[in-house]
Amino acid sequence: MATPLKVERYTRASRIALPVVAAVIIAAATIPAWGSSSVIKQGVTFLTLVALGQMWNLLAGYGGLVSVGQQAFVGIGAYTLWVFSEKVGINPFFCVPIAGIVAALFAFPTAGLAFRLRGGYFAVGTWVIAEVYRLLVTLISWLGGGSGVSINSARGFSPTTRQAFVFWWALAVAVGSIALVYLILRSRRGVALTAIRDDEVGARSLGVNLTRSKLWVFVIAAFGTGATGAVIYLNLLRVGPEAGFSLQWSALMIFAVVIGGLGTIEGPILGAIIFFGLQQLLADYGTWYLIVLGAIAALVVVFAKKGLWGAIYRRWPADLLPVRRRLCLETVCFPEEAPPAQPPQYPIVQADNLSGEQPPAPSPGPGA
Amino acid sequence: MIWVNDIIQGILLGGLYALFAAGLSLVFGVMRLVNLAHGDFGVMAAYISLAIVGSLHVNPFYTILMVMVVMAIFGYAVQRGLLNFAMDAGPLQAILATFGIAIIIQNVLLERFTANSKGLDAGAIETAVIKLSNQVVIGWFPLVTAIVSVIVLLGLQFFLGRTRMGRAFRATADNQRAAQLMGIDNRHLYGMAMAFALTIVAIGGVFIGIRTTFNPSAGPMRLIFAYEAVIIGGLGSLWGTLVGGIILGVAQVLGDHAQQGWGILVGHLVFLALLAFRPQGLFAKQVQ
Numbered sequence: 315m316a317t318p319l320k321v322e323r324y325t326r327a328s329r330i331a332l333p334v335v336a337a338v339i340i341a342a343a344t345i346p347a348w349g350s351s352s353v354i355k356q357g358v359t360f361l362t363l364v365a366l367g368q369m370w371n372l373l374a375g376y377g378g379l380v381s382v383g384q385q386a387f388v389g390i391g392a393y394t395l396w397v398f399s400e401k402v403g404i405n406p407f408f409c410v411p412i413a414g415i416v417a418a419l420f421a422f423p424t425a426g427l428a429f430r431l432r433g434g435y436f437a438v439g440t441w442v443i444a445e446v447y448r449l450l451v452t453l454i455s456w457l458g459g460g461s462g463v464s465i466n467s468a469r470g471f472s473p474t475t476r477q478a479f480v481f482w483w484a485l486a487v488a489v490g491s492i493a494l495v496y497l498i499l500r501s502r503r504g505v506a507l508t509a510i511r512d513d514e515v516g517a518r519s520l521g522v523n524l525t526r527s528k529l530w531v532f533v534i535a536a537f538g539t540g541a542t543g544a545v546i547y548l549n550l551l552r553v554g555p556e557a558g559f560s561l562q563w564s565a566l567m568i569f570a571v572v573i574g575g576l577g578t579i580e581g582p583i584l585g586a587i588i589f590f591g592l593q594q595l596l597a598d599y600g601t602w603y604l605i606v607l608g609a610i611a612a613l614v615v616v617f618a619k620k621g622l623w624g625a626i627y628r629r630w631p632a633d634l635l636p637v638r639r640r641l642c643l644e645t646v647c648f649p650e651e652a653p654p655a656q657p658p659q660y661p662i663v664q665a666d667n668l669s670g671e672q673p674p675a676p677s678p679g680p681g682a
Numbered sequence: 683m684i685w686v687n688d689i690i691q692g693i694l695l696g697g698l699y700a701l702f703a704a705g706l707s708l709v710f711g712v713m714r715l716v717n718l719a720h721g722d723f724g725v726m727a728a729y730i731s732l733a734i735v736g737s738l739h740v741n742p743f744y745t746i747l748m749v750m751v752v753m754a755i756f757g758y759a760v761q762r763g764l765l766n767f768a769m770d771a772g773p774l775q776a777i778l779a780t781f782g783i784a785i786i787i788q789n790v791l792l793e794r795f796t797a798n799s800k801g802l803d804a805g806a807i808e809t810a811v812i813k814l815s816n817q818v819v820i821g822w823f824p825l826v827t828a829i830v831s832v833i834v835l836l837g838l839q840f841f842l843g844r845t846r847m848g849r850a851f852r853a854t855a856d857n858q859r860a861a862q863l864m865g866i867d868n869r870h871l872y873g874m875a876m877a878f879a880l881t882i883v884a885i886g887g888v889f890i891g892i893r894t895t896f897n898p899s900a901g902p903m904r905l906i907f908a909y910e911a912v913i914i915g916g917l918g919s920l921w922g923t924l925v926g927g928i929i930l931g932v933a934q935v936l937g938d939h940a941q942q943g944w945g946i947l948v949g950h951l952v953f954l955a956l957l958a959f960r961p962q963g964l965f966a967k968q969v970q
Contacts, residue, residue: 374774378774380774380777380778382718382781426958427954427957427958430957430958430961431913431957431961433714433716433773433774433777434710434715434716434718434773434776434777435716435909435913437716437718437777437781438716438718438905438906438909439957441902441906442906442909442910442950442953442954443954445906445950446947446950446951446954449946449947449950450947453943453944453947561899561902564781565781565785568778568781569782569785572778572782576774600792600793601789601792601793602789602793604785604786604789605785605786605789605790605793608782608783608785608786608789609782609786611778611782612764612768612778612779612782612783612786613764615768615771615775615778615779615782616764616767616768616771616775616779617767617771619771619772619775
């Protein structure tokens with residue numbers, strides 16, 4: 315007798331979440347019509363932070379590539395915006411995808427060098443390459459040199475029109491980055507990436523081409539980061555090498571992702587909210603927000619690996635953006651939507667546990 | 683002859699980079715941790731020296747011992763209090779924790795000492811020179827720095843090769859679990875490794891603070907130079923690191939000579955070229 319087995323991804327939570335998310339996006343899109351200028355500006359800051367976080371999470375959380383050189387692509391995006399809008403004469407709002415493509419092109423030689431290094435040395439390697447890009451921009455006088463350049467063409471629009479378009483672009487890169495990561499993870503390549511995240515050696519033994527998967531992730535992350543960089547500087551209208559290629563961009567995305575939850579889609583969104591909230595709360599105290607966020611991030615990464623979303627997920631296991639597959643037999647699915655709150659008890663004495671290590675936790679993490 | 687002068691200056695500068703790199707190399711060798719806050723620890727040491735000079739009104743040279751002690755205690759505390767747990771959580775988590783520390787140090791220094799560049803004033807030695815010819819002039823201070831660097835590296839080699847704790851360091855570097863079975867308390871040992879690394883960084887931080895001005899965001903550049911010296915020389919080779927530092931120093935000085943302001947970029951490009959053609963470094967002991 316054939317058993318009707320099927321693979322499911324949607325969960326009860328996601329069936330409720332998707333329409334809610336859609337409603338929130340539509341509501342957000344109307345903000346330029348009624349929000350004040352400062353609300354719109356803050357909105358752009360927040361939405362671009364979400365996009366940067368998603369891209370860094372794709373890189374580090376799924377690709378296992380801890381880069382502290384992603385500011386390279388923010389800077390490249392910003393300068394591409396300037397070159398194409400001021401020197402070529404393209405409408406600055408059309409330059410956002412171009413910025414993404416140019417950043418992706420720069421990602422190939424960057425990866426070619428940085429991929430020769432592993433782990434922490436890879437991290438510093440990407441940082442050195444970002445420094446090289448910064449120094450090149452500083453030294454090339456055609457790009458404005460050390461004093462930076464202004465994106466004047468965007469000033470041709472009325473402030474209301476410009477702000478509205480910048481906001482919609484910011485919303486587009488935020489939603490687009492979430493959708494991109496979501497779709498990648500649900501694809502065949504996403505399965506490979508999830509496998510890499512969980513166990514590199516295991517993934518390779520199952521035939522996953524690590525280098526190709528990682529290169530792919532690196533290029534996509536560069537594309538998203540570059541496009542977001544262009545949106546950020548459509549908002550700021552002035553870019554210099556120090557600011558565009560600043561390490562602060564890496565701090566921003568890393569802290570948001572780590573606090574929210576590395577290796578989950580929902581985590582970086584939550585992290586961006588916390589980052590943004592603390593930044594606003596401590597706005598009058600100089601750079602103290604970075605000190606506080608740095609401390610929180612360092613503690614979270616050590617003592618709560620899966621971040622805040624991981625903690626929430628353990629309590630209320632609901633996949634809002636489900637990417638994991640569940641095997642269903644008639645009405646029973648595995649893994650269950652709500653695993654038991656308490657893990658099964660292990661016997662106190664175990665003859666085979668001589669190393670004194672804890673037995674492995676039986677419940678899989680989010681998105682496993 | 684002017685090139686000879688440049689090369690000598692580059693070699694002396696390379697000694698300073700090697701001093702910074704030795705601490706980075708030690709931490710990576712013993713516990714496989716790339717410390718992204720390494721450069722910021724050096725800048726922190728310079729600021730501690732500055733604070734001591736400010737209250738005691740002494741030559742910064744006399745503060746070095748005190749700065750070394752403070753940094754050693756700080757290093758041990760950070761390792762035992764946070765980084766040991768971070769390393770338990772995973773290699774990725776450990777890197778990110780050091781990144782958090784780096785950003786915290788940079789911004790605490792910024793809040794405490796402002797973004798203005800500061801310098802340590804060591805008096806007459808800073809400008810004293812040995813004139814070999816009209817074009818070859820060696821500054822006393824760079825010379826002293828390079829000699830101190832070599833002495834520190836020799837001391838480190840003696841420590842790793844001949845002392846009980848040095849043996850424990852090497853054993854842990856080779857096989858952490860086996861070392862543990864031999865009765866080595868690796869949590870304490872990691873704390874000691876970080877303490878040693880920061881002691882060396884304290885020396886480097888004060889010397890570089892005398893040589894050039896510094897500000898709270900100077901750390902990343904120090905880290906990057908140290909890192910380039912390590913990779914050029916090859917992982918796990920102390921004297922390779924010295925050669926790496928010298929290659930970097932010479933490249934920077936010659937680059938700056940050829941085109942004012944291009945020195946640092948030329949240094950990076952030499953590093954990237956080596957990475958492209960000889961990724962294992964010049965004197966690698968083991969393939970990473």
